[in-house]
Amino acid sequence: MGYPTQEKLAYLHDLEKALQSIEGCSSVTLPFLDQTSAETLKNGLPWIFTQQKVILDDGSEIDNPLLHYKLQTALADTALIDGYDYSKPEGYQTVRYPLSGLSGTEEDKKSAEEHNKQFDYDKQVTLLNSNVRNWLTSQQTAVADKYYQCLQAPNYTVFxxxxxxxxxxxxxxxxxxxxxxxxxxxxxxxCIGGFTDSKDGSVRDPIVYTVGSNGDMGENETAAFDPIFFFHHCWIDLVFWKWQQLHGATTLFDIQQGYPGTNTSDTGVQVNADQNEDEELNIDSPLHPFINQATGALYTTRDVINIENLGYSFGPNSLDSFQLPTDDQQADSLKGAVVLKKRLEVRGINRAYIKGSFIIAQYEIIDGEKQYVGAVPILSRWNVQMCENCQYHLDVQAYFEVENLEGVPSDKRVFQTQCVTRYGTQNLPSVFRTESYSYEDYSCQILD
Ligand SMILES: [Cu+2]
Incomplete structure (x- = not known):
């Protein structure tokens, strides 16, 4: 994702305005997919995303437009290297976990067809919902907790x-x-785009798998074609607003100048097509290509900080009751963190050599046993090498908390990093299928 303020305009504000411009739809608003509600945590996705048909007010039945989207025009993969082709033909219907939507080559089409045959409609829905539930609630991924944790980020820049x-x-x-x-x-x-943490809903070691499923939500090239994308992003915008409310930042916040991640040339920053390299991002940077109809100028972050100025707000949701920990609670957890935890840094994973999104799964070997430390999701694309805007932003870094092992010096501890990719799981350092890169920059160490 880009900066949250850009997403707000790109995917939500303009779309909502476009929907409202349709005759009879002036009161339409974008709903959010509440990802920490008791219902979602218990059941997975709301039925409206998985039902095959929906019945309209006049009693007529139509195909559910939120189940998938049919490409109106072909999507051409322009970087046919290494035998991978992420093209999708006109008329292609988007898919989600557990299905595969690979259709670039005849071979891909055939294997996707074979793969998809395993799952009838009911099975698809059951698996998708259990995957959503598992990612949100399992101890290993705890994505719902990650929403609560991100709300505690101390400033907008790091949030x-x-x-x-x-x-x-x-x-x-x-x-x-x-x-x-x-x-x-x-x-x-x-999670929706095809990675799973469990082959059968129970086995959880190692933590993550790809099992031939390739859903559109899982790759930058195609994510926004799945209708659920907008409901996901509306929720992300809601979490953003909640963070602003919790941190007294509803009318103004700051982007810390010079901090890594605030310049378009910084590692990991995904720049917009209209942005230049080495451009400092601040709250007055133009948000290409979104024009403020009121002024005729490009929108800036400052224009959209207060969503009430944009004319919208959020309905009741599961974060309404969320509160930041008190100073006492924070002091307690800080004490625990200092005494019990150490920071592990993984760096030097070059995503140019990994086709598609992937997960960095981190382990520590203790007494010969592989113990799970944590995992970090990297939302990427099949064609990083041909993506002009991705070229300066290839080095992936990840940070984990590990236990402080009494009496064991940090440099004597043994760690193992795995990349769970679309085409298998590999230990680092190793050579990926491009065979042109050997992860010589990869390092995994405790920061003392
Ligand atoms: Cu997104």
């Missing part, structure tokens, strides 16, 4: 993006780990 949060986590090794909004956002893309 808004992974690179800035990484810098903060590197500099504050004695404090609890900061989770940027991008983290749970990415998890849900990957």
């Amino acid at each position: 808004s993006n992974t690179t800035s949060a990484g810098k903060w986590n590197k500099d504050h090794t004695g404090a609890p780990l900061i989770i940027p909004l991008e983290n749970p956002h990415n998890w849900m893309h990957l």
Whole structure:
């Protein structure tokens, strides 16, 4: 995702305005997919996303437009390297976990067809819902908790993006780990888009699998074609607003100049097509290509900080009752963090060599046993190498909390990093299928 303010305009404000411009639809508003509600945590997705048919007010029955979207025109993959082709033909219907939507080559089409045959409609819905539930609630991924954690990010800069949060986590090794909004956002893309944490709903070691499922929500090239995308992003915008309310930032906040993640050339920053390299991002940076109809100028972050100025608000939701921990609670958890936890840094994973989104799964080997530390979702694309705007932003970093092992020096501890990719799980350092890169920059170490 880009900066949350850009998403607000890109996907939500303009879309809502467009919907309202249709005759008879002037009161239409975009709903959000509440991802921490008791209902979602218990049942998975609301039925409106999975039902095959819907009945309209006049009694007529139509295909559910929120189940999938049919491409109006072909999507051409322009970087046919390594035998991978992410093209999708005109008329292609978007799919979600557990289905595969790969259709670039005849071979892909055939294997996707074979794969998809395993799941009748009921099975698809059951698996998708259990996947959503598992990612949100399982101890290993705890995505619902990650939403609560990101609300505690101390300032907008580190809340808004992974690179800035990484810098903060590197500099504050004695404090609890900061989770940027991008983290749970990415998890849900990957969850609906084809990564699963369990082959049969019970086995959870190792934590993550790809099982031939390739849903559209899981890749940047196609995510916005799945209708659920907008409901997900509306929720992300809601979490953003909640953060603003909790931190007294509903009318103004700051982007810390010079902080990693605030310049378009910084590692990990995904720039917009109209932005230049080495451009400082501040609240007055233009949000290409969104024009403020009232002024005729490009929107800036400052224009959209207060959503009430944009003319919308959010209905009742499960975060209404969420409160920041008190100072006492914070002091307690800080004490615990200093004594019990150490910060582990993983860096030097170059996403140019990994086709598609992936998960960094981190383990520690203790007494010969592989123990799960945590995982970080990387929402990427099949064609990083051909994506001009991705070229400066390839080095992926991840930060984890690990136990402080009494009497064991940090450099004697043994860690193992895995990349769970669309085409298998590989231990680092290793050579990916491009065979042109050997992860010589990869490192995994405790920051003492
Ligand atoms: Cu997104």
